[in-house]
Amino acid sequence: MKRNILNTAMTVLFLLLMNYRFTGNLSHEILGAVVLLLAFWHNGLNLRWYRTFFKGRQSGQRLLATVMNFLLAAALLVSIATGLFISQSLLPFIAVRGTNTLWLHEIHQSSSYVCFILIGLHLGLQGDALWIRLKHWLGAERFCEKYAVLGKGLSIGIIVYGIYASFSNHIGAKLFMEHSFGWGKAPSATQFFMDYLMILGCYTGLACSVKKFLIWSERLGKK
Secondary structure, X not given: OHHXXXXXXXXXXXXXXXXXXXXXXXXXXXXXXXXXXXXXXXXXXXXXXXXXXXXXXXXXXXXXXXXXXXXXXXXXXXXXXXXXXXXXXXXXXXXXXXXXXXXXXXXXXXXXXXXXXHHHHHHHHOHHHHHHHHHHHHOOHHHHHHOHHHHHHHHHHHHHHHHHHHHHOOHHHHHOOOOOOOOXXXXXXXXXXXXXXXXXXXHHHHHHHXXXXXXXXXXXXXX
């Protein structure tokens, strides 16, 4: 239960962090600090992964999960470091000042979007264990078994809409630090959070599909 609450809280808070326009600077920095603390807690709960890192066979899915975890950690560190250097409310005494800080803002935004995508992929690669715990927590095992086909259809719908929302919200441009002039009217809060939740779900679904394919190919190779 503790892990489910923690994972849900981190996901919701990161979604709130993704749009500075809705939170304002002070709330954005406070949320960033809270997410950082939760990330440390998350790693503390998963110390077993570090202890068994060099043990056992390095399968394709395990290697992929390892690469994703380290990329996520690196992107998070870059986002934290740049956030400290452009802080205006919590730590203004260590912030870099002057007109040359634009590149820090751009790197901060880009690394945050990299984190966002990698969180979706991370959730997808851990999807089986997370999904089993969540179903047990909600007491929905029978319901999920009965409506498994409906669940698969919903997953496909989320992936399709997530791809559409990625383009309509210019995720690629934000990743590559392109300027936002001429992108049209900003979405409402409801539209923004629905789109970004679907984008997160899209990457989660894609990673889960890749993991299942790797498991299938490894089993096929053993025959």
